[in-house]
Amino acid sequence: MSEEFEIRNKVAESGLINFDLTSLVPKGVRKGIDLKDFLYMEMILKEKDFREKVAAINPEDYQDAYVYIYNSADAIVPLWAYFLITAKITDVTKKIVFGDKEDLEVILMHNAIQSYDFDDMRGKRVLVKGCSDKEIPENAYIELVEQLQPIVKSLMFGEACSNVSILKN
Incomplete structure (x- = not known):
């Protein structure tokens, strides 16, 4: 050569x-929270039951995660419901958004x-x-x-x- x-x-x-x-x-884990899991019969928001389910959330399950909160049920959910969940985990997450994974x-x-x-x-x-x-x-x-x-x-x-x-x- x-x-x-x-x-x-x-x-x-x-x-x-x-x-x-x-x-x-x-980089990081993405986790979704479906509000239907917090509803009575996956359709109705009963405030007392809803608050109990939110209180049972372990914030450590969302440690350093990117979280999207969505509602797959055909139910009308008041805005304060999103507030409660967000307030429960916001101190440990990297980011929380309303919507699906694509929105996140x-x-x-x-x-x-x-x-x-x-x-x-x-x-x-x-x-x-x-x-x-x-x-x-x-x-x-x-x-x-x-x-x-x-x-x-x-x-x-x-x-x-x-x-x-x-x-x-």
């Missing part, structure tokens, strides 16, 4: 920043994107990784573009070998 033959990584030399949105996904993930990614320092991408060419082994809410990509558009030189989506140009400043 000739000394003139050199393997070069043109992607690395291009100054392109590869950004993987999965790096922002908060949207909020977690929103918070992660809003708090991330994108300054090292200012004036740079950025490629947002397209394939991932983790599910990312679509809204996260929208919020990412909102954050990057005013500061990057160019923004692409996909992989280094196959990408879609999104914008050039």
Whole structure:
């Protein structure tokens, strides 16, 4: 083999920043609390019974977890019911939201994107990784573009070998 033959990584030399949105996904356990389990016959909220069931919650079961509170029953539940459950576990959880697991993930990614320092991408060419082994809410990509558009030189989506140009400043 000739000394003139050199393997070069043109992607690395291009100054392109590869950004993987999965790096922002908060690590931790996700747990759901279904209000139907607190209802009489899974349909009716009886305040005394409800309060007893909330009192029986072991907050340690939710230690450092991301919690979503939802209601899978076809029952109308007053807002104070959510207050009671939240007050019971809020001191030990990382985050509590109303909604399903997808709602929780949207909020977690929103918070992660809003708090991330994108300054090292200012004036740079950025490629947002397209394939991932983790599910990312679509809204996260929208919020990412909102954050990057005013500061990057160019923004692409996909992989280094196959990408879609999104914008050039």
